[in-house]
Amino acid sequence: RFSLTNFQSLTEIDKQVILKLFELSINRYSEVRRDAQGYLFSVLNRYLFSYQVIVDRIIELLNSPGEADHDQIKGCLYILLGNHSFFLPTKHSWSMIEKLWPAMARTTHARKPTTQRLMDHINETIGKQFDTQALVEDTNDISRKAAVDLWKRLETHELESRIILRQQRNEENVKSYNNLMETLNSLLRGDSLTWRQQETTMSLMWLLLQKRVPIPLSCVRTFVDFLVHDNVELRKIAEEGIAAFCRMQKPPRIYLEKTLDEILQRPVNVDQCHPGDRDD
Structure with missing residues (x-):
């Protein structure tokens, strides 16, 4: 039986349940965290875009100053x-x-072996x-x-409104992409990251x-500069980046x-x- 459960609307009660499950997922007791995370993943799978409820809380934990x-x-890393x-x-x-990737790249709370292994596993899965x-x-x-054959023909004003929405979404996507690349690049250019964090960011x-x-040209410059970095792993990633640039610049x-x-x-x-072999 086909069910459109993933298209249910997210109510305020659902949001409160997700936030409560998130807080239990970062509880001090491991059994509580494990059980709550299982229920949390089930709820997040049930509702589309429900993960947006917990993203800000995750970023807040990763960016928290001082000793966390x-x-x-x-628990936060296990949720990720x-x-x-x-x-x-x-x-x-x-x-x-x-918002999320720079927070993961610059967090200073994954220094212990257990959390560092979790972070490595997250990066590998990405x-x-x-x-x-x-x-x-x-x-x-x-x-x-x-689309017209499958559904129906839309009115002119409906098409115009959809075009405007699509253009706005495209502009927002491009802006977010450029901001993300510039942020990651500024982290690499700074001196706040360890070599391991630099490998993740690269x-x-x-x-x-x-x-x-x-x-962004600054990102291209970073890949070129890291070709002569002291860390061999960073040099390898820089070589892969330069090779990717060459493939993208290759004319059709x-x-x-x-x-x-x-x-x-x-x-x-x-x-x-x-076609085929000749007699001689």
Whole structure:
């Protein structure tokens, strides 16, 4: 039986339940954290975009100054790690990634071996699951015609309002992307990150490379400068970034159709040309 459970609206009571489960997920007792995290992931899977309720709280914990509670940070990292069906850092929301990824890169509360292993696992999962999200969303005539055939034709004023909304969303996505790249780049240029944090930040920047919008020149300069860094891992990531730049700058191939006469530069009887091995 097909059920549209994921399209239920999120009520205020649901938000309060999510926040309560989040607080229990960072409790000092490990059994309480483990059980609450399982229920939290189930709720977040049930409602679309419900993860936005807890993003600000996670960022607040990661950016908290001074000495943070180890159990809270550990529970927060386990929430970021998610399970087989929910993984927060790669959700398709540029506004969320703009805030979350820099907080993960510069947090100073993952210095102990247990939390550091969790952070490494999160970064590894990001590398496996992250796919380039659409910055500029657009549709062609074929898609619009198919939508009309499947549903109905919209009025002119409805189409105009949708176009305006799409343009606003595209502008917001591009702005969030540029801010994210500039923030990660400024972290690398500063002296507040350890080498391990620099590796994380560089790998995140490398994942964000794309060719739909121009990449900030400061980020390109950072990849070039890190080619001669003392850390061999940073040099490897910089090499991968430069290789990605070269692939993105590669011009498209131009295909020309030519006849056999033009290829062989002599008149050819097409009937005498057969594919396969020759008799001689």
